[in-house]
Amino acid sequence: AQTVTQSQPEMSVQEAETVTLSCTYDTSENNYYLFWYKQPPSRQMILVIRQEAYKQQNATENRFSVNFQKAAKSFSLKISDSQLGDTAMYFCASDPSNTGKLIFGQGTTLQVKP
Amino acid sequence: GAGVSQTPSNKVTEKGKYVELRCDPISGHTALYWYRQSLGQGPEFLIYFQGTGAADDSGLPNDRFFAVRPEGSVSTLKIQRTERGDSAVYLCASSDGNTGELFFGEGSRLTVL
Structure with missing residues (x-):
């Protein structure tokens, strides 16, 4: 079965610090x-960042970047300079069939503290 | 509107009743998706449409669930003989089919008493 696993149910970070959310698939x-x-x-649900598996270069969107390790099937999200507005639930998802039929992980609740 | 619109925002019903949830996608988007999100979980795929036809309905849990998109735009998710286990947020998303990005609505929260 195709699965997505997020092993961190909850994370917290101080404002302006960096945090990494883990995901394996x-x-x-x-x-x-x-x-x-x-x-x-x-x-x-708001799209933060997207990675195409055939691209080796890690995707980056402003303060958000990923560490994509295809062989290890790992796809972590790094949030730099965390802001209070980043407080939310974050979901990792895969689209193995390229049809929009997404498989989601269980989510990680991120709290950014002032 | 500019985004995906879902109505109602919240629906409370009694066990055994029939429910309809509506999704109005972004204008021009050919693909439309329904997902179900139980409390504290990630969304789970239910069904998706390309135009008017259901391209993949493999996520529908049983025959009490049915969805239509008769004119290739608005879609309705229909649930017959609701059960308490159907309580969840039902999310709709649409895509133009080119970029691979899904645009989600704010969901319809269904509570079955």
Whole structure:
């Protein structure tokens, strides 16, 4: 079965510090997409960053970057210069079939403390 | 509107009742997805449409669940004979099919008493 695992149910970080959220996945596909989504209390899932598996270069979006280790099937998210607005639930997801049929992890609740 | 719109935002119903949840995707998006998110969990795929047809309905848990998208735009998720275990947030997303990015709505929270 294709799975996504987030082993950190809760994380906290001081404002302006850096935090890394972990994610591992399992797929037999060779070409797939990986995502990190943010879900604030409003419930709307917001795309943070996306990685295409065939690209070796790690994706970066402003303060957000990933460490993609394809052989290890690891896809961690680093948030630099954490801001209070980053407080939310973060979900790692894979799209093994490239159809938008996402497989989500269990989520990590991140709290940024002032 | 500019984003994915879902109605109702919250729905409370009694066990055994019929429920409809509506999703209005971003204009022009050909792909539409339904996911279910139980409390404290990640979303789980239910069904997705390309245009009017259901391209993959493998995530629907049983035959009480059904979804339609008759004109290739708005979609309705229908749940018959609701059970307490159906209580969850039902998320809808749409995609233009080119970038691979899904745009989500704010979900419909269903509570079955």
